[in-house]
Amino acid sequence: MTELTLVIGNKNHSSWSLRPWLALKAAGLPFHEVLIGLRRPETKTEILRHSPSGKLPLLTDGALPIWDSLAICEYIAERQPAAGLWPDAADARATARAVSAEMHAGFMAMRRDYAMDISRRFPDQGSAEARADAARVQEVWRDCRRRFGAGGDFLFGRFGIADCMFAPVVTRFRTYGLPLDAVCQAYSDAVFAHPAMREWCQAAEAETPLENTN
Ligand SMILES: N[C@@H](CCC(=O)N[C@@H](CS)C(=O)NCC(=O)O)C(=O)O
Incomplete structure (x- = not known):
């Protein structure tokens, strides 16, 4: 290998x-x-x-x-x-690819206004466009959890690529104190509790943060 x-x-x-x-x-x-x-x-x-x-x-x-x-x-x-980083069932797998591609290609206002900064906390000064992105993210999470999440705590049950794609966004909700409904809060808790996510966050918190990130 x-x-x-x-x-x-x-x-x-x-x-x-x-x-x-x-x-x-x-x-x-x-x-x-x-x-x-x-x-x-x-x-x-x-x-x-x-x-x-x-x-x-x-x-x-x-x-x-x-x-x-x-x-x-x-x-x-x-x-x-x-x-099994993609779901087994074809409909779940197609949806996981769709939401991963949506994350990869979109949410520009959210990226601009809510830059990832795991260790610090900031007030929500996001634009209307960024808040609309945050609302769409939650819509995606709710829809995936409701339709495909029965087998576990993640978007498609077990942890997979769709969760990897959204993990930075999970941290942004926490950094900027953006409100989450119960379903999305439970999903956020599951992501932060994942052992690999904990390991990354601990290392992030040990770094000296950069200024003026976006
Ligand atoms: N579409 C790329 C985006 C990669 C990207 O923008 N990476 C940033 C770091 S998070 C970067 O390399 N910035 C350094 C630079 O542009 O000089 C991906 O999905 O990997």
Whole structure:
């Protein structure tokens, strides 16, 4: 087996890095970790030494580089099918892919106004567009839990890629004190209680936070 290395950004801030890191942990695949500090003069040069896109995260499997969080999650699911990172049933799997793609491609206002910052707390100064994004996120969580969540505490029952994609958003609700209804609060509690999420959050809290993140 070739060795896996995941190149990531600061754990307190790099929401895209968190997603495949959780997927690797959930898959039970051992991997090396390389952390590149964001927002430093040398950051871009350092990232480009690893990643052709100039962005993090990047996974290498031996000599093969795979960039972009969702592509990496897909690769992990294929490399470790027994982990069941996508749901078994076709309708659940299609929905899990749809909400993961929606997260990956959308929610721009939420990303802008509610930057991930795991260790600190801020008042909610989000725009109307960001609040609309937060409402849509909760609609997605409620719908997945109601239709597909019966087998466990996560969006599709057991923990999977859809949960990895939404895990950074779970932290944003907490950081900015955004209200959650009972179903979404229970889902948030389950994500924070996941052992891999706890491990990432502990490391994030041990970092010195960056200023002016977005
Ligand atoms: N679509 C990409 C987004 C990656 C991204 O924006 N990564 C940020 C860190 S969270 C980054 O590399 N920023 C450094 C830079 O742009 O110089 C993904 O899903 O992986």
